[in-house]
Amino acid sequence: MPxxxxxxxxxxxxxxxxxxxxxxxxxxxxSEILFKSRGQVxxxxxxxRDPGTYVVSTAYEVPEWAYERTQTAETLQxxxxxxxxxxxxxxHDGALFVASAEEEPGSPEAFxxxxxxxxxxxxxxxxxxxxxxVDRTESKAAAEKFINSFMRGDQ
Amino acid sequence: MSDPLTPIEIALDDEGLFFTRxxxxxxxxxxxxxxxxxxxxxxxxxxxxxLMIGSGWALPAEIELFDALDVANTLNVRKKFVKTAxxxxxxxxxxxxxxxxxxxxxVRPNFGRLLDVLRDTAAExxxxxxxxxx
Numbered sequence: 001m002p003x004x005x006x007x008x009x010x011x012x013x014x015x016x017x018x019x020x021x022x023x024x025x026x027x028x029x030x031s032e033i034l035f036k037s038r039g040q041v042x043x044x045x046x047x048x049r050d051p052g053t054y055v056v057s058t059a060y061e062v063p064e065w066a067y068e069r070t071q072t073a074e075t076l077q078x079x080x081x082x083x084x085x086x087x088x089x090x091x092h093d094g095a096l097f098v099a100s101a102e103e104e105p106g107s108p109e110a111f112x113x114x115x116x117x118x119x120x121x122x123x124x125x126x127x128x129x130x131x132x133x134v135d136r137t138e139s140k141a142a143a144e145k146f147i148n149s150f151m152r153g154d155q
Numbered sequence: 156m157s158d159p160l161t162p163i164e165i166a167l168d169d170e171g172l173f174f175t176r177x178x179x180x181x182x183x184x185x186x187x188x189x190x191x192x193x194x195x196x197x198x199x200x201x202x203x204x205x206l207m208i209g210s211g212w213a214l215p216a217e218i219e220l221f222d223a224l225d226v227a228n229t230l231n232v233r234k235k236f237v238k239t240a241x242x243x244x245x246x247x248x249x250x251x252x253x254x255x256x257x258x259x260x261x262v263r264p265n266f267g268r269l270l271d272v273l274r275d276t277a278a279e280x281x282x283x284x285x286x287x288x289x
Contacts, residue, residue, distance in 0.1 A: 016188025018171045036171030037190060039267050116190050 005031040005046045007108040008054075011115065012044075040126075042119060054111050056118050057100040059091070060130045069094035075133050083125035099126035159198045159206070160185050162259040166266035189270060192277070198259065206259055208269055209251035210277060214241075218284055223248065226283045230276055236269060237276040250277050 009019045012035050020034040029048025034041060045055040062072055069090070076088040076097060087100045101122050105111040160176075160183045167174045167187055174187035185196040194210045214223055220243055227239040227248070240249045252269050256262060262269070 013173070015191040016172050017190075018173060038271060039170065119190075 004029075004048050004051045004108050005033060008044055008046055008111065009033050011108075011112045015116075037119060038123070040123060042122070051108055052104055052106045054103045054105070055100055056103065056122050057098050058122055058126055059096050059098045060126050061096045062094065062130070062133055064095075066134050067095060072097065072133055076129055079125065079129040079132060082128065083121070086122060086125040088125075088129060097126075097129065099129065159183055159203060159259050160196060162263045163196045163266070166263045169263075170267060170270070189274070192274065194270070194273065204255050204257065206254045206256050206262060207251050208254075208262075208266075208273065209249060210273055211247055211249045212277060212281075214246045214248055216246075217288070220246070222284060222287055223280075226280055226287070229283070230280060234272065234276050236272050239276060239280060248280065250280070 005021055009021050012019050012033065017035045017037060022032050022034075024030040024032050024045070031046050031048075033044040033046065035044075036042070040058055043055075043057045045057070047053055072094050073090060076090065080086065080088055085101060087102070089098045089100070090096075091098060099122050101118050103111060103114070103118055105114060163185055164174060167185070170189070172187050172189055174185050177184045177186060181200055183198040183200070187194055192210060194208065197207045197209075199205055214220075220241065223241055227241055230237070230239045236252045238251050238253065240251070241247070242249065250273050252273060254262060
């Protein structure tokens with residue numbers, strides 16, 4: 001019987017994408033498959049002991065100028081309300097966040113049937129989060145600029 | 156003549172996609188898949204400034220050609236870059252981006268965007284037809 005990671009990696013390759021497969025925990029049969037789609041690197045975590053469960057993730061870097069840990073956490077929480085099945089985790093002290101979907105399709109074959117829909121959902125949630133983080137920072141910057149110039153009597 | 160599609164191969168590599176070459180005496184051709192959908196890039200030996208990126212789809216039997224033409228026309232008015240064309244006899248629909256370039260290297264930094272717009276146009280085309288049917 002083929003390994004779960006091989007079935008999924010072969011599927012992604014047949015769909016046209018190069019993959020990089022690496023074991024995360026050999027004893028537990030946990031592996032990570034990396035591939036790129038629409039310019040974004042995605043990771044699929046597979047479990048040989050649980051061929052019905054998968055995690056699809058992608059990381060987004062928060063632009064340095066938009067970096068503000070508390071606000072990013074708040075924004076991710078708000079976005080999570082719109083995408084309740086997507087988990088957001090901040091990493092590197094808030095310099096990036098990871099958007100993940102845990103899927104339980106039941107089998108590798110079932111997972112491949114909804115694979116691109118899952119990828120699209122994770123992408124949409126992540127893109128929405130980064131958009132709001134940037135928007136919020138821009139609004140805040142604009143407000144600060146206005147307040148500062150107002151205090152200096154320019155307005 | 157040097158290979159005009161080398162920059163496209165590099166762009167596909169950057170996108171993490173496999174590709175195959177299928178050149179003949181008239182054309183240079185690259186074929187590839189992205190998220191399971193097939194695409195091609197073509198350049199003609201006798202027209203070194205022309206480059207076409209595209210994808211072709213079969214129209215499902217239940218779709219009326221008139222409806223498909225109507226949607227194609229709407230998309231042609233609205234969409235940047237992409238031309239939607241129907242091959243009525245074959246019942247095929249073709250989405251293409253046709254460019255006039257000095258060198259395909261000019262396309263390389265925008266390749267991801269062009270691929271996105273091709274993909275989105277095809278998705279919208281079939282979505283519109285599905286909505287019309289319902």
